[in-house]
Amino acid sequence: MITVLDNVFTDEDFSDLQKMILGPKMPWFYMPQISVPPWISVNDPNAVETDACHNVIVDRERNYLSNEYKVLYPYLLRIMAILGYTEDNLYRVRAAMKWPKPGIGAEKYNIPHIDATWPNKTVVFYMNDSDGDTRIFDQVQKPLDIKIEQLTDNTTQEELILYGNQFIKEGFTVKQTVTPKANRLVMFDGMQYHTAGVPVNTERRVILNINIKE
Secondary structure (H helix, E strand, O other): EEEEEOOOHHHHHHHHHHHHHOOOOHHHHHHHOOOOOOOOEEEOOOOOOOOEEEEEEEEEOOOEEOOOOOHHHHHHHHOOOOOOOHHHHHEEEEEEOOOOOOOOOOOOEEOOOOOOOOOOEEEEEOOOOOOEEEEEEEEEEEOOOHHHOOOOOOOHHHHHHHHHOOOOEEOOOEEEEEEEOOOEEEEEEOOOEEEEEOOOOOEEEEEEEEEEOO
Protein backbone atom coordinates (compact mmCIF):
# COMPACT_ATOMS: atom_id res chain seq x y z
CA MET A 1 0.00 0.00 0.00
CA ILE A 2 1.18 3.51 -0.84
CA THR A 3 0.29 6.17 1.75
CA VAL A 4 0.44 9.91 1.02
CA LEU A 5 -0.05 12.37 3.89
CA ASP A 6 -0.13 16.17 3.65
CA ASN A 7 0.36 18.75 6.41
CA VAL A 8 2.37 16.40 8.61
CA PHE A 9 3.46 19.27 10.87
CA THR A 10 1.78 22.49 11.90
CA ASP A 11 2.77 25.50 9.81
CA GLU A 12 4.90 26.85 12.66
CA ASP A 13 6.73 23.58 13.31
CA PHE A 14 7.34 22.96 9.62
CA SER A 15 8.69 26.47 9.16
CA ASP A 16 11.21 25.77 11.95
CA LEU A 17 12.17 22.47 10.32
CA GLN A 18 12.66 24.18 6.96
CA LYS A 19 14.95 26.75 8.54
CA MET A 20 17.15 23.91 9.79
CA ILE A 21 17.21 21.73 6.68
CA LEU A 22 17.16 24.46 4.04
CA GLY A 23 19.18 27.02 5.96
CA PRO A 24 22.87 27.95 5.68
CA LYS A 25 24.00 25.93 8.72
CA MET A 26 22.91 22.54 7.34
CA PRO A 27 26.03 20.61 6.23
CA TRP A 28 25.82 18.91 2.84
CA PHE A 29 28.19 16.31 1.40
CA TYR A 30 28.68 15.74 -2.31
CA MET A 31 27.79 12.40 -3.92
CA PRO A 32 28.80 11.69 -7.53
CA GLN A 33 25.94 9.15 -7.75
CA ILE A 34 22.65 9.38 -5.88
CA SER A 35 20.82 6.11 -6.59
CA VAL A 36 22.87 2.94 -6.92
CA PRO A 37 26.48 1.73 -6.88
CA PRO A 38 28.14 1.95 -10.31
CA TRP A 39 28.29 -1.85 -10.62
CA ILE A 40 24.48 -2.12 -10.79
CA SER A 41 23.50 -1.25 -14.36
CA VAL A 42 19.84 -0.80 -15.30
CA ASN A 43 18.36 -1.11 -18.76
CA ASP A 44 15.83 1.73 -18.80
CA PRO A 45 15.91 4.46 -21.47
CA ASN A 46 14.44 7.03 -19.08
CA ALA A 47 16.84 6.31 -16.22
CA VAL A 48 19.90 8.47 -15.77
CA GLU A 49 22.25 8.81 -12.83
CA THR A 50 23.06 12.26 -11.47
CA ASP A 51 25.08 13.74 -8.66
CA ALA A 52 23.56 15.21 -5.51
CA CYS A 53 24.33 16.26 -1.95
CA HIS A 54 23.26 14.41 1.16
CA ASN A 55 23.63 14.25 4.92
CA VAL A 56 23.24 10.94 6.75
CA ILE A 57 21.31 11.75 9.94
CA VAL A 58 20.88 8.21 11.31
CA ASP A 59 22.40 4.88 10.27
CA ARG A 60 21.74 2.06 12.76
CA GLU A 61 23.76 -0.36 10.66
CA ARG A 62 26.86 1.66 11.52
CA ASN A 63 25.65 2.88 14.92
CA TYR A 64 25.91 6.39 13.56
CA LEU A 65 24.05 9.50 14.72
CA SER A 66 24.97 12.83 13.16
CA ASN A 67 25.26 16.14 14.99
CA GLU A 68 21.93 17.11 13.44
CA TYR A 69 20.10 14.13 14.95
CA LYS A 70 19.53 15.76 18.35
CA VAL A 71 17.89 18.79 16.73
CA LEU A 72 15.80 16.73 14.31
CA TYR A 73 14.86 14.10 16.90
CA PRO A 74 11.40 15.50 17.85
CA TYR A 75 10.46 15.85 14.19
CA LEU A 76 11.52 12.31 13.37
CA LEU A 77 9.64 11.04 16.41
CA ARG A 78 6.53 12.87 15.23
CA ILE A 79 6.75 11.29 11.78
CA MET A 80 7.19 7.84 13.28
CA ALA A 81 4.22 8.30 15.62
CA ILE A 82 1.96 9.44 12.80
CA LEU A 83 2.88 6.31 10.83
CA GLY A 84 2.36 4.01 13.83
CA TYR A 85 6.00 3.35 14.71
CA THR A 86 8.43 4.23 17.48
CA GLU A 87 12.04 5.35 17.67
CA ASP A 88 13.06 1.68 17.84
CA ASN A 89 11.85 1.25 14.25
CA LEU A 90 13.88 4.17 12.93
CA TYR A 91 16.70 2.55 11.01
CA ARG A 92 18.15 5.07 8.61
CA VAL A 93 17.54 8.73 7.79
CA ARG A 94 19.29 10.94 5.33
CA ALA A 95 18.62 14.36 3.86
CA ALA A 96 19.12 14.63 0.10
CA MET A 97 19.24 17.59 -2.26
CA LYS A 98 19.21 17.66 -6.07
CA TRP A 99 19.16 20.49 -8.57
CA PRO A 100 18.43 20.89 -12.31
CA LYS A 101 20.88 19.29 -14.70
CA PRO A 102 21.44 20.62 -18.23
CA GLY A 103 19.94 18.31 -20.85
CA ILE A 104 17.84 16.27 -18.39
CA GLY A 105 14.11 16.89 -18.87
CA ALA A 106 11.01 16.02 -16.88
CA GLU A 107 10.63 12.64 -18.59
CA LYS A 108 13.90 11.39 -17.11
CA TYR A 109 14.47 10.03 -13.63
CA ASN A 110 17.27 8.56 -11.54
CA ILE A 111 18.00 4.82 -11.48
CA PRO A 112 15.14 2.65 -10.13
CA HIS A 113 16.41 1.19 -6.86
CA ILE A 114 15.63 0.01 -3.34
CA ASP A 115 17.20 1.57 -0.26
CA ALA A 116 17.77 -1.70 1.62
CA THR A 117 17.86 -5.41 0.75
CA TRP A 118 15.68 -6.47 3.69
CA PRO A 119 11.95 -5.87 4.34
CA ASN A 120 11.32 -2.28 5.42
CA LYS A 121 9.13 0.73 4.85
CA THR A 122 10.50 3.63 2.85
CA VAL A 123 9.34 7.15 3.64
CA VAL A 124 10.03 10.26 1.57
CA PHE A 125 9.29 13.53 3.34
CA TYR A 126 9.37 16.60 1.11
CA MET A 127 11.00 19.74 2.47
CA ASN A 128 9.95 22.08 -0.35
CA ASP A 129 7.59 22.43 -3.29
CA SER A 130 9.41 21.11 -6.33
CA ASP A 131 9.14 19.13 -9.50
CA GLY A 132 11.03 15.88 -9.96
CA ASP A 133 8.23 13.51 -9.01
CA THR A 134 8.86 10.37 -7.00
CA ARG A 135 8.17 7.31 -9.16
CA ILE A 136 7.07 4.12 -7.41
CA PHE A 137 7.26 1.10 -9.70
CA ASP A 138 5.23 -2.11 -9.82
CA GLN A 139 8.37 -4.22 -9.49
CA VAL A 140 9.23 -5.63 -6.04
CA GLN A 141 12.64 -7.02 -5.06
CA LYS A 142 13.00 -10.32 -3.24
CA PRO A 143 14.99 -9.88 0.00
CA LEU A 144 18.70 -10.67 -0.27
CA ASP A 145 20.89 -12.32 2.35
CA ILE A 146 23.69 -9.78 2.06
CA LYS A 147 23.43 -6.04 2.63
CA ILE A 148 25.13 -3.59 0.32
CA GLU A 149 26.82 -2.13 3.43
CA GLN A 150 28.58 -5.47 3.99
CA LEU A 151 30.46 -5.28 0.71
CA THR A 152 34.05 -4.18 1.20
CA ASP A 153 37.02 -3.03 -0.83
CA ASN A 154 38.10 -6.68 -0.90
CA THR A 155 34.94 -7.78 -2.72
CA THR A 156 36.00 -8.90 -6.19
CA GLN A 157 34.49 -7.59 -9.41
CA GLU A 158 33.11 -11.07 -10.12
CA GLU A 159 31.38 -11.13 -6.74
CA LEU A 160 29.92 -7.68 -7.35
CA ILE A 161 28.52 -8.78 -10.71
CA LEU A 162 26.98 -11.93 -9.22
CA TYR A 163 25.44 -9.89 -6.43
CA GLY A 164 24.27 -7.15 -8.77
CA ASN A 165 22.53 -9.69 -11.01
CA GLN A 166 20.10 -10.47 -8.18
CA PHE A 167 18.49 -7.04 -8.59
CA ILE A 168 15.74 -6.25 -11.10
CA LYS A 169 17.33 -4.32 -13.96
CA GLU A 170 14.69 -3.84 -16.64
CA GLY A 171 10.98 -3.86 -17.45
CA PHE A 172 10.09 -1.15 -14.94
CA THR A 173 6.51 0.13 -15.03
CA VAL A 174 5.30 3.07 -12.97
CA LYS A 175 2.62 2.27 -10.40
CA GLN A 176 2.24 5.76 -8.94
CA THR A 177 3.92 9.15 -9.03
CA VAL A 178 4.00 11.62 -6.14
CA THR A 179 4.80 15.29 -6.66
CA PRO A 180 7.08 16.90 -4.06
CA LYS A 181 5.03 19.24 -1.89
CA ALA A 182 6.32 20.92 1.25
CA ASN A 183 5.19 19.10 4.42
CA ARG A 184 4.03 16.01 2.49
CA LEU A 185 5.23 12.45 2.96
CA VAL A 186 4.78 9.22 1.07
CA MET A 187 5.33 5.76 2.59
CA PHE A 188 5.51 2.49 0.66
CA ASP A 189 6.96 -1.02 0.74
CA GLY A 190 10.71 -0.60 0.90
CA MET A 191 11.23 -3.58 -1.40
CA GLN A 192 9.30 -1.78 -4.12
CA TYR A 193 11.54 -0.15 -6.70
CA HIS A 194 11.34 3.61 -6.74
CA THR A 195 13.27 6.67 -7.82
CA ALA A 196 13.01 10.43 -8.23
CA GLY A 197 12.89 12.76 -11.15
CA VAL A 198 15.37 15.57 -11.56
CA PRO A 199 13.94 19.05 -10.91
CA VAL A 200 13.60 21.13 -14.03
CA ASN A 201 11.58 24.21 -13.02
CA THR A 202 12.69 24.65 -9.41
CA GLU A 203 16.10 25.48 -7.97
CA ARG A 204 16.36 22.41 -5.77
CA ARG A 205 14.50 19.33 -4.56
CA VAL A 206 15.11 18.53 -0.89
CA ILE A 207 13.80 15.52 1.03
CA LEU A 208 14.25 13.42 4.14
CA ASN A 209 14.59 9.77 3.15
CA ILE A 210 13.62 7.44 6.03
CA ASN A 211 13.86 3.66 6.27
CA ILE A 212 11.73 1.95 8.90
CA LYS A 213 12.55 -1.52 10.17
CA GLU A 214 9.43 -3.41 11.23
